[in-house]
Amino acid sequence: MSTFLGMPSLAAPGASRRGPAADQTGADRTRVGDDVPHPDAPLRWGETFPDAARAALNNSQLRRNLAHATSTIRAKRAAVVGEVPDWEELRTAGSDLKVRVMADLPALLEEFEKNFTARGGIIHWARDAAEANRIVADLVKATGETEVVKVKSMATQEIGLNEALAAEGIAAFETDLAELIVQLADDMPSHILVPAIHRNRSEIREIFLERMEHTPEGMTDAPRELAMAARAHLRRKFLAAKVAISGANFAVASTGTLTVVESEGNGRMCLTLPETLITVMGIEKLVPTFEDLEVFMQLLPRSSTGERMNPYTSLWTGVTPGDGPQNVHLVLLDNGRTNALADDVGRAALKCIRCSACLNVCPVYERVGGHAYGSVYPGPIGAILTPQLTGSTGHSDPNNTLPFASTLCGACYEVCPVKIDIPSLLVHLRARTVEEDKARHRPTAWGAAMKAASFVMADSTRFATAEKGTAALRLLAGKKKRVTSLPYPGSLWTGARDIPAPPKETFRQWWASTHDDSPTTPEDAS
Amino acid sequence: MRIALAATCLADAMFPQAPQATVRLLERLGHEVVFPPTQTCCGQMHVNTGYFADAMPIITNHVEAFSPVLDDEWDAIVVPSGSCTGSIRHQQAMVCRTQGNEKLAVTAEAVAAKTYELSELLVDVLGVTDVGAHFPHRVTYHPTCHSLRMLHVGDRPLQLLRAVDGIDLVELPDAESCCGFGGTFALKNSETSVAMLGDKMTNVRSTGAEVLTAGDYSCLMHIGGGLSRTRSGVRTMHLAEILASTRTEPAQPPTVGDPGTDRSATSIEVSTR
Numbered sequence: 001m002s003t004f005l006g007m008p009s010l011a012a013p014g015a016s017r018r019g020p021a022a023d024q025t026g027a028d029r030t031r032v033g034d035d036v037p038h039p040d041a042p043l044r045w046g047e048t049f050p051d052a053a054r055a056a057l058n059n060s061q062l063r064r065n066l067a068h069a070t071s072t073i074r075a076k077r078a079a080v081v082g083e084v085p086d087w088e089e090l091r092t093a094g095s096d097l098k099v100r101v102m103a104d105l106p107a108l109l110e111e112f113e114k115n116f117t118a119r120g121g122i123i124h125w126a127r128d129a130a131e132a133n134r135i136v137a138d139l140v141k142a143t144g145e146t147e148v149v150k151v152k153s154m155a156t157q158e159i160g161l162n163e164a165l166a167a168e169g170i171a172a173f174e175t176d177l178a179e180l181i182v183q184l185a186d187d188m189p190s191h192i193l194v195p196a197i198h199r200n201r202s203e204i205r206e207i208f209l210e211r212m213e214h215t216p217e218g219m220t221d222a223p224r225e226l227a228m229a230a231r232a233h234l235r236r237k238f239l240a241a242k243v244a245i246s247g248a249n250f251a252v253a254s255t256g257t258l259t260v261v262e263s264e265g266n267g268r269m270c271l272t273l274p275e276t277l278i279t280v281m282g283i284e285k286l287v288p289t290f291e292d293l294e295v296f297m298q299l300l301p302r303s304s305t306g307e308r309m310n311p312y313t314s315l316w317t318g319v320t321p322g323d324g325p326q327n328v329h330l331v332l333l334d335n336g337r338t339n340a341l342a343d344d345v346g347r348a349a350l351k352c353i354r355c356s357a358c359l360n361v362c363p364v365y366e367r368v369g370g371h372a373y374g375s376v377y378p379g380p381i382g383a384i385l386t387p388q389l390t391g392s393t394g395h396s397d398p399n400n401t402l403p404f405a406s407t408l409c410g411a412c413y414e415v416c417p418v419k420i421d422i423p424s425l426l427v428h429l430r431a432r433t434v435e436e437d438k439a440r441h442r443p444t445a446w447g448a449a450m451k452a453a454s455f456v457m458a459d460s461t462r463f464a465t466a467e468k469g470t471a472a473l474r475l476l477a478g479k480k481k482r483v484t485s486l487p488y489p490g491s492l493w494t495g496a497r498d499i500p501a502p503p504k505e506t507f508r509q510w511w512a513s514t515h516d517d518s519p520t521t522p523e524d525a526s
Numbered sequence: 527m528r529i530a531l532a533a534t535c536l537a538d539a540m541f542p543q544a545p546q547a548t549v550r551l552l553e554r555l556g557h558e559v560v561f562p563p564t565q566t567c568c569g570q571m572h573v574n575t576g577y578f579a580d581a582m583p584i585i586t587n588h589v590e591a592f593s594p595v596l597d598d599e600w601d602a603i604v605v606p607s608g609s610c611t612g613s614i615r616h617q618q619a620m621v622c623r624t625q626g627n628e629k630l631a632v633t634a635e636a637v638a639a640k641t642y643e644l645s646e647l648l649v650d651v652l653g654v655t656d657v658g659a660h661f662p663h664r665v666t667y668h669p670t671c672h673s674l675r676m677l678h679v680g681d682r683p684l685q686l687l688r689a690v691d692g693i694d695l696v697e698l699p700d701a702e703s704c705c706g707f708g709g710t711f712a713l714k715n716s717e718t719s720v721a722m723l724g725d726k727m728t729n730v731r732s733t734g735a736e737v738l739t740a741g742d743y744s745c746l747m748h749i750g751g752g753l754s755r756t757r758s759g760v761r762t763m764h765l766a767e768i769l770a771s772t773r774t775e776p777a778q779p780p781t782v783g784d785p786g787t788d789r790s791a792t793s794i795e796v797s798t799r
Contacts, residue, residue: 053718363704367721405715407708407722408574410675427617430576431624438579446710450577457535458583460591463566467539482754492716496723497751500540507533507542511549511561 042160045374049401052372073360076306095419098351108253115256119318121328129159137168151267152176153247155280157376175266184211190370192356244270248281254289257317277325284350299417303355336389345428351418358412380412384425403429470502477501530600535567541743547770565591570613603641608673608742611643645682655685661771662692666735670742696733707748
């Protein structure tokens with residue numbers, strides 16, 4: 001059986017995976033592009049990274065869209081970061097603040113709770129996605145409403161809130177333009193900041209024409225026309241909504257203040273017009289004091305959208321009588337964060353402020369896009385965050401392939417506004433995966449090869465003997481002086497790259513024949 | 527100066543021309559070069575693939591082979607590889623600590639503090655940028671990721687290349703992009719690796735260079751493997767080979783892939799012309 005988009009049906013009931021936008025315009029429609037159907041687990045979609053990447057690499061439209069979009073954002077970021085004389089000091093300050101937050105998290109959370117509650121807000125604690133979804137669904141039901149508007153939020157993506165609400169008969173409408181595009185297409189986000197980065201404007205026009213109500217006649221794919229059509233559509237939702245759901249970029253412990261940073265003003269609409277506001281936020285989003293926002297408000301816009309300042313920054317502290325939402329809730333979400341916090345190296349991933357600069361500079365992300373990571377958190381940050389949030393379910397867990405989805409080129413670390421040493425964390429998580437296999441006494445081909453190589457490479461006599469083995473490769477190279485084809489697994493290399501014929505003489509042989517009269521060994525030195 | 531050479535396992539076995547050139551260059555500059563014979567490998571491949579426990583015997587061997595530098599047996603250690611220098615400097619001690627060997631970690635840090643990548647040694651320690659080289663060819667330079675972002679060698683290799691007599695040094699577009707090698711990444715994610723390699727090769731070929739150079743034969747093996755497969759007519763050389771080349775002792779001409787004997791290459795060469 002296939003779903004209405006022609007995608008294969010997943011294990012769970014299809015209805016629970018579809019957004020309300022899908023249901024409102026009927027089920028008999030053609031498939032739009034290479035959309036990814038909503039998974040049951042937003043942090044683990046199913047395929048290993050190499051398998052998912054293989055499919056993505058073959059999508060020429062995706063490759064072009066991504067190359068264009070990432071290079072544009074990269075250039076914008078570089079320009080606005082380059083004009084800040086104390087950028088490195090800001091990065092250090094951002095990193096230090098977040099390290100402090102991780103160290104003092106229990107106390108800061110309690111301080112925040114006290115201050116938020118004192119101003120009329122209501123705090124809810126959720127250990128995992130199911131608890132958070134339950135809490136939000138119950139809060140919405142208590143209002144009697146069946147429709148909510150949403151501010152773009154990674155936390156609610158992470159817990160699959162829209163799908164959980166749909167299962168309870170509640171329609172959640174995304175109001176961020178890119179998130180709207182993704183929702184209308186019944187697709188999944190492929191980027192943290194620009195979730196529809198894998199779409200170009202002609203694809204977006206097609207999605208609007210097929211899926212959005214009241215699109216103007218003769219709408220072209222000019223960005224302004226697309227934006228105006230979405231604006232008209234969203235305005236009706238804003239004015240009718242009684243309940244809004246948001247995430248939060250920062251929460252100030254000393255004042256009990258929540259912050260949303262955005263570009264389109266849809267957030268401001270959602271945060272001010274409805275009667276009830278429900279925010280879902282990861283527990284790591286705290287900053288100690290109001291002054292600390294100064295650092296992050298400089299780091300975030302320049303790193304994410306490549307702007308000196310984002311157009312809309314909304315801050316709210318509990319309830320303001322007679323102004324804005326009068327029922328203000330906050331769901332504090334763990335969902336694996338305390339597991340990451342318990343790992344003294346891995347916890348650095350919790351410093352992340354979701355700017356997505358690491359995605360835009362990543363040469364792997366640029367080629368394969370976000371869907372290949374099988375998580376709502378793609379790219380370098382996703383490769384270190386996702387496996388920590390989910391934990392490993394065993395050797396065949398696709399999330400175990402994520403830390404290996406990198407050349408360790410270091411471009412991500414260089415741009416990270418809070419100095420997360422992503423390459424080092426990737427290596428750390430690779431080692432964790434290897435250790436888990438060992439602990440389960442699960443032999444692997446890689447493990448055997450590495451053990452054998454370790455034996456050979458730890459001793460110069462054994463190594464020199466092994467070097468003679470390259471003679472076989474030289475034979476294979478023959479007169480061509482290049483090896484062009486090897487059996488598996490060598491074919492993984494020779495499929496696209498030659499190997500030059502190995503030299504007749506290794507370096508140490510050359511050295512012995514040219515410099516042998518002056519041997520200097522550790523023994524001689526003593 | 528008395529300088530110990532860490533040849534690296536890959537260059538020792540497959541690309542001896544890089545450490546050989548390093549020896550010739552440093553000797554020409556009046557320094558004594560020593561090859562500690564018990565050396566093998568820095569352990570980078572095991573570490574970056576996550577096999578910390580299996581890396582330990584290799585790291586132990588490396589640290590022991592080069593620890594005489596701590597007794598002033600040598601003034602410095604030179605490595606003709608950015609990624610191996612990076613692993614020695616930023617990973618060895620970390621791995622020792624995760625494996626509960628603090629003593630070795632401390633020694634590894636001390637040895638690493640006297641270990642330099644070739645361009646660092648030349649520019650920072652020896653204070654030379656003009657090494658008296660002569661290389662009358664069109665060359666483009668790929669700044670390998672670990673040289674660039676782990677060691678921060680900056681423009682040191684370019685300073686050295688610009689001073690080479692007769693060189694036609696051309697800028698590589700999008701130079702700072704990774705070539706897609708990444709050690710075992712090239713096998714574990716070979717298709718993504720090849721996608722990155724393709725873009726790098728396009729940029730290399732756009733320069734019209736005869737020679738692609740870099741400070742690391744692992745990346746050069748990757749890009750060179752692709753340039754060879756596509757019969758691009760561009761050859762790869764380590765930075766040391768160019769710097770070692772002089773009028774009286776010019777760099778050896780390439781021997782890889784003599785087209786006259788390579789029938790399998792004919793059709794590709796015709797089609798790309």
